[in-house]
Amino acid sequence: MNELYETEEFASWLSKLKDPIGKASVLRRIKNARKDNFGDHQSVGDNVSEMRLFNGPGYRLYYTMIENRVYWLLVGGDKSTQEKDIKRAKEMAADIHGKNRER
Numbered sequence: 001m002n003e004l005y006e007t008e009e010f011a012s013w014l015s016k017l018k019d020p021i022g023k024a025s026v027l028r029r030i031k032n033a034r035k036d037n038f039g040d041h042q043s044v045g046d047n048v049s050e051m052r053l054f055n056g057p058g059y060r061l062y063y064t065m066i067e068n069r070v071y072w073l074l075v076g077g078d079k080s081t082q083e084k085d086i087k088r089a090k091e092m093a094a095d096i097h098g099k100n101r102e103r
Contacts, residue, residue: 002034004063006073007092013076022056026076029053029061033071046090047097048074062089066100 006014017023029039029051041051044062053059058079063071074092077085 002036002069002071004030004034004071004073007075009088009092010061010073010076017076019056022053022059025053025055026059026061030073033063036069044086044089047093048086048089050086060085062086064089064093064096066096072096 014023014026017026032039033051038049038051040054041049043049047064048062049064051061051063053061056078060077060079060082061073062075062077062085063073065071072093074089074096075085
């Protein structure tokens with residue numbers, strides 16, 4: 001079973017998500033990812049991957065893997081904010097990976 005953690009930024013985005021169907025879909029994807037089923041996903045580079053949801057405005061969940069089976073949900077967004085979200089997720093992943101190397 002995977003361990004998934006949320007950054008404050010991700011948790012804030014999720015708590016503000018007004019679309020109840022979209023929010024349920026996001027929560028279901030997180031639950032499935034814990035069971036090693038990430039569904040439709042792809043790398044966007046620099047240790048960041050994107051889970052794509054195809055309902056609503058095209059929700060995206062950005063994550064990074066730290067150790068085998070340990071993941072951080074970095075940023076959430078939709079297709080309209082994708083470019084900005086990927087940039088932010090890469091910044092956050094670099095910080096998390098840097099701190100992890102210092103241990």
